[in-house]
Amino acid sequence: LSVSATEAPHYPMARQSPLEPPPAILRLLDEQPTSRVTLYSGQEAWLVTRYQDVRTLLTDPNVSADVRRPGYPAVSAALAHFTEGLLNHMDSPEHDRYRRMLVPKFMVKRMEQLRPEIQQTVDGLVDDMLAGPRPADLAAALALPVPGQAAGALLGVPAEDRARFGKRAEDCLSGSMEIAQPASLELHRYLEGLVAARQAEPRDDLISHLAVEFVGTGAITAEDLVTQARLMLVAGFDTTANMITLGLITLLQHPDQLALLRDDLSLVPGAVEELLRYLTVTHRGRHRVATADIELSGQLIRAGEGVIAAQDAANRDPAMFEHPNELDIRRANARHHLAFGFGPHQCLGAALARIELQVAFETLLRRVPTIRLALPLEEIRFKHDAAVYGVYELPVTW
């Protein structure tokens, strides 16, 4: 077979500017919002870029998130072995059963109870950074420790174990198998021990609640609980960490917006929503396979075909967000962004992530108002090839 002149473009597409989605995906949003793309394996899939179409697709009962189904659009070779038994790759009715158990535990009101502890953590990290040498690496000093500590607080990991626990979560996401595999195993063993300890002597934490209500009654096994707890840690880890570093870079690139925010810190929650929209750190989209024929804005997607819902493009859809490529921390509808996904798999940890980000930005801007990059933007190394977009390190000074 000769290579056809109309071969579908490759996905993921390349960025040209580090804080902007790839120009090619924005062009598709404008010209051909549901189109064919070619994945690394040579497999083709549909790419859906419009805001409304992404929402329709992600709530359609005729799509599956199960990576084992033929046609599932894997966007890199690295994904498959992290997914066994995980909530985010389950379908209804199994998925509904887990969500019913977990959703009440992740409500805003419950997460707000963790805010004082998260504030204390962030204050301690900022104290250490201010006492240390300049420049400092904001990733290591703040962005990476915060989600590990917050997940530790949520799950009920004892304070003295949280730093090591967080470090293992970081290692799990390493590109190197020699680092990732033992870290993943150690984390699994640690959580097994924690579940067993809380089953024997429950406390007021998530692991205890789930162990008593669901493992104790036979609804799930202790092993299931360990698997989902590991997901909560890992899913919230580099997403949140990279939002902190990229969010700060973005604010520093928009001095007018930064000044507004510094002058009125009550704008922080809105700014967090706008940064989530603007950056869409889960930049590889949501991956599904159609289980029946679907029609999206007149385009037929057949049963068995892979579909990628591109949240990064959808979050820049002018039909939904006015002047979508401008950062506007006072944008009225920013919180309708799709950075946390949409539909049955919408991020379980969104309320917790929002608190972590609000506390991190509010504290940084209040306590380190002169913070700035210690390197020109061009010298910062961005994670172009990672599943979650971000930076490797972020040297800052003040």
Ligand code: HEM
């Ligand atoms: C800024 C930070 C975060 C971002 C951008 C983010 C993004 C997402 C997205 C896009 C999904 C949807 C996956 C899909 O549809 O395929 C998701 C699911 C999920 N997230 Fe988050 N997340 C963040 C933080 C967190 C935190 C802190 C936690 C845990 C406490 C968490 C736990 C989860 C879980 C368990 C799922 C799977 C839900 C399901 O499939 O039913 N996330 N997240």
